Amino acid sequence: MERQLKRRSSEVEGLVGALRGSDLAVSSKSALDVRFAKVSTEIDLESLGEVSSAVQRVLHEEQDAVTAEMFRLKNTIEDRFKEFKRQWPAEAGGSIQIWPALTTTSPSSIGWSMTPCQSNEQRSARFSGSRAIRT
Numbered sequence: 001m002e003r004q005l006k007r008r009s010s011e012v013e014g015l016v017g018a019l020r021g022s023d024l025a026v027s028s029k030s031a032l033d034v035r036f037a038k039v040s041t042e043i044d045l046e047s048l049g050e051v052s053s054a055v056q057r058v059l060h061e062e063q064d065a066v067t068a069e070m071f072r073l074k075n076t077i078e079d080r081f082k083e084f085k086r087q088w089p090a091e092a093g094g095s096i097q098i099w100p101a102l103t104t105t106s107p108s109s110i111g112w113s114m115t116p117c118q119s120n121e122q123r124s125a126r127f128s129g130s131r132a133i134r135t
Contacts, residue, residue: 008045015048035059 024032032055036043039054085092 011045 035055035058036051039058040047040051043051
């Protein structure tokens with residue numbers, strides 16, 4: 001019995017030394033305390049390994065959920081940018097598409113000049129009387 005007590009005492013001292021050496025922030029320590037409390041109401045030296053494994057599983061599941069949500073949000077943002085680019089090509093750095101019936105003909109065949117514009121305002125002024133639309 002005494003031998004088992006000495007062994008347990010040395011294990012506890014080793015764990016205390018390991019805990020003192022950890023550089024966890026106060027918020028991290030409190031978050032771990034909450035997770036350990038959710039997994040098991042009573043933690044002793046014999047159940048510490050099982051409880052720690054259970055907390056690691058919970059942390060891994062939370063990390064997987066956060067990663068999945070991150071990718072979902074990233075894809076949503078990319079889809080929104082693609083939709084913006086489709087709806088507003090000039091503002092997105094694309095070009096203005098002319099009425100669909102005119103896309104098969106060249107601009108010079110209907111009397112339009114292809115001289116370069118200095119700014120978006122000049123381009124808008126050139127197309128203000130035409131049937132130009134944004135698609």
